Amino acid sequence: MSRLVAVERRDGIGIVTLADPDRRNLLSIDMCATLSSAIADLGADPEIHAVVITGAGSAFCAGADLSDLTAAASDPVSLEPVYRSFLDVAACPLPTIAAINGPAVGAGMNLALACDMRIAAQGAWFDTRFLQIGLHPGGGHGWMLLRAVGWAEASRLLLTGPRVGAAEAEAIRLVQRLVAGEQLLDEAIALAKGAAALPRELLVRTKHSLHLAAASSHAAAVAHETEQQAWSLHQPAFAERVSRMYRTVSGQ
Numbered sequence: 001m002s003r004l005v006a007v008e009r010r011d012g013i014g015i016v017t018l019a020d021p022d023r024r025n026l027l028s029i030d031m032c033a034t035l036s037s038a039i040a041d042l043g044a045d046p047e048i049h050a051v052v053i054t055g056a057g058s059a060f061c062a063g064a065d066l067s068d069l070t071a072a073a074s075d076p077v078s079l080e081p082v083y084r085s086f087l088d089v090a091a092c093p094l095p096t097i098a099a100i101n102g103p104a105v106g107a108g109m110n111l112a113l114a115c116d117m118r119i120a121a122q123g124a125w126f127d128t129r130f131l132q133i134g135l136h137p138g139g140g141h142g143w144m145l146l147r148a149v150g151w152a153e154a155s156r157l158l159l160t161g162p163r164v165g166a167a168e169a170e171a172i173r174l175v176q177r178l179v180a181g182e183q184l185l186d187e188a189i190a191l192a193k194g195a196a197a198l199p200r201e202l203l204v205r206t207k208h209s210l211h212l213a214a215a216s217s218h219a220a221a222v223a224h225e226t227e228q229q230a231w232s233l234h235q236p237a238f239a240e241r242v243s244r245m246y247r248t249v250s251g252q
Helices: 030-044 066-071 076-090 107-114 139-147 151-160 166-171 181-196 199-212 217-233 236-250
Strands: 005-010 013-018 050-055 096-100 117-121 126-127 177-179
Touching: 005 030, 005 151, 005 199, 013 030, 013 181, 030 050, 050 177, 066 076, 066 181, 076 096, 076 107, 096 107, 096 181, 107 139, 107 151, 117 181, 166 181, 177 199, 199 217, 217 236
Parallel strands: 013 050, 050 096, 096 117, 117 177
Antiparallel strands: 005 013
């Protein structure tokens, strides 16, 4: 893809690696534009069922490039590719997993939060960092943080600024799983394989339904899911799997 973002396709899984380890994978405007392009390509690839995002070297992502932030004082629109990359990850039609191998700071924490699921190495840590450098949060940080950990923890992390280690991140549900560093990518891929084994269109529709459910009433969610379930009943995947279950139960 580019020297800033590496993309690998492996058994139905897209592995996206932020590849600027000398700068601790800072989210420059160029990197974010490339990241958005990579996510779009994988989302449109019929062979890909899930996406894993990780960082090269010792950091997941050390945040935004300060030179880009400084330039934005006179041209706020210049940061649009950075913010767009978070929205593009969040809007990816496929399941997304952040494999957080090291520090996730500021905008780097945004990138992790934009993913559907988060797995962290034991040496990873998280720092909102915005207020500590005199900067208002950006990129929808508060919106995503609230939905990940709830009001009290989001307020604590954002307004008092503690650095959160991996174990604490797991305890407050900022991440769903904690693993040894050398096992991180393998564990993320193992999780993604669950999605890779499922019908792609069913995955896409179900993730879309989750997005709708988050912003709708229970009754509206029931109506939408009824429509989508009726669609799935007419798909070959349903008939094939039910037939397989019957054969298993009957010992055939």
